Amino acid sequence: MAAIWAGIDAGKTHHHCVAIDGSGQRLLSRRVANDEPELLELLADVLTLGETVTWGIDLADGGAALAITILLNHDQPVHYISGRAIHRASESYRGEGKTDAKDAAVIADQVRIRRDLHPLRASDGTVTDLKILTGRRTDLVADRTRTVNRLRAQLTGVFPGLERALDLTNIGPLVLLTGYQTPAAIRRIGAKRLETWLRNRHVLRADQLAGTALQASERQHTSLPGEKLTAQLVHTLAKEVMALNQLVAELDKAIEARFRDHHAFDVITSLPGLGVILGAEFLAATGGDMTAFGTADRLAGFGGVAPVPRDSGKISGNLRRPQRYNRRLQRVFYISALFSIRHCEESRQFYDRKRAEGKHHTQAVLALARRRVNVLWALLRDGRCYELTPPSAFAA
Structure with a gap:
C-alpha cells in the first residue's frame, strides 16, 4: 500500500x-x-x-x-x-x-x-489557556469600545459640552456620569458638593473634575428633547463601562498568572514593548513553537510585517503589505513596536533613521516590527533574555 x-x-x-x-x-x-x-x-x-x-x-x-x-x-x-x-x-x-x-x-x-x-x-496546556483567556479579553475590550461609543453618542445628544470635556476612558468621568448627566443637575449640586460626592467615591483629582463639569454646565442652559430618558441611558451605559473595566482588569490578572507558568515568559517579556498582555497574545497566536514556522521570515510573513513586492505592472521597487496574514499577530508586532519607540533608545534610533529616509510613520513602525521579529526569534531560539544597551553607549 x-x-x-x-x-x-x-x-x-x-x-x-x-x-x-x-x-x-x-x-x-x-x-x-x-x-x-x-x-x-x-x-x-x-x-x-x-x-x-x-x-x-x-x-x-x-x-x-x-x-x-x-x-x-x-x-x-x-x-x-x-x-x-x-x-x-x-x-x-x-x-x-x-x-x-x-x-x-x-x-x-x-x-x-x-x-x-x-x-x-x-499545544501545551498553558498556551491553550492563554488562547481562551486572550480571546475572551479581545471580546470584552470590543464590547467596552462599543459601549463607550454609545455612551458618547447619548451624552452628545443632551450635553455635548460635557462629552467634549470628559475622557470616558478614565474612571472618574464614568463615576460622574453615574450620578449627574445634565447641565441643570450639575448646576444644582454646585462645584463644592460635587467635589465631595466624587471624593466619597474615591475619584482622583475630584476638584478638577467637578470644576470641569460645572464650567460645561454653565455654557448650556437649554434643556433638549428626551433629556430625562437619555440621562437614564447615560447612567446605565456608564455603569456598564465600569463593569467591563472591572472584568478586563480581573482577566488581565488571570492572563499574567497563567503566562508566568510558561517557560518563555522571561524571554518574551524581556523584549522592550512586549509586555504581559501582548506577550500572551503572541503565544496564543503562534502556539509558542517557533519550529513550526521554520524561519524568522516565515514568522514575519505570518504576522503581516514582511512586505512583498508589487508585481504585474505595478511600480517597480514599491512594497506593500502581504494580503494573507494573522491580524491578531500583526497587532502584537505593531503595537509592541510602537511601545518600544517610547521606552527603548535602540528602537527609537531605528525608527528615526527610517523616517529620515523618507518613510511614512506606519512604514517606519512596520520596518521596526520586522526587525524585532528577528530579535525575538533569536531570543527564543537561544533561550536568553534581551539585554538593553546602556544609555551611556548612545551618548558616547
Missing part, C-alpha cells in the same frame, strides 16, 4: 472527509458527525487505505478541535490550509461549484502537492 492524503472540510456539527492516492483518485468520501466514535471510525477506515496518511483541514480550532486532537493523539500529521486558499485553489478544479465533498477533495490534493502548509501540533 502507498501513501494516502486525506482532506477534512470541517463544520460545526459534521465534517466531510475525502482520501486520495498519489494520482489524485478518490479512495474514500464520507460525511461524519463531529463526535468521537464517528471520528475514530473514520480514522480507522482511512488508515486501512495506505501505509502512511497525511491529513489536511481548513480549521485550526473551534469546531475542528475534537478532530484535530484525535488525529494528533494518534500520531497523525495534520496540516492547516485556510479557507481563502481553498476557495482560490478550487477554481482550478473541475466539478460542482461549491460542495463539502469538493472542498475536502481540494484540501487533500493541496496537502499532496504543497510543501509550505502549516503543520498543526499539540
